[in-house]
Amino acid sequence: MILSPVLSVALTFALGCFALALVLNLVRLFTAPTLTDRILTVDTMTVNTIALIVLLGLRTGSALSVEIALLFALTGFVSTVAFCKYLLRGCIIE
Incomplete structure (x- = not known):
């Protein structure tokens, strides 16, 4: 797929902004004072990774990246809910 020069620059x-956001999230993951902050950081990293996957799909023109991003979003949501449930109750499966 041929992109216009303006779209290519954008x-x-x-991509650079979201990559920088992932690096800053990684720093926050190691410096977060509580487990709740770490869970939120991992959830934010999931959102940034989904955005990177979609942007790379736009750049390459691949429709498969949207499906990959959707699966990653579902997995990220379930894992965040499981972490929060573990944090609140001490177990995941009751």
Whole structure:
């Protein structure tokens, strides 16, 4: 797929911003004072990774990346709910 120069620059800028956000989230993951902060950081990293997958799909013109991003979003949601339930109750399966 041929992209216009403006769209190519915009995608490159967006990819750089989300990559920087992932690096900053990684720093926050190691410096977070509580477990709740770490769970929120992992959830934010999941959202940033989904955005990177979608942007890379736009750049390459692949429709498969949307399905990959959807599966990653579902997995991230379930894992966040499981972490929070474990944090509140001490067990996941009752």
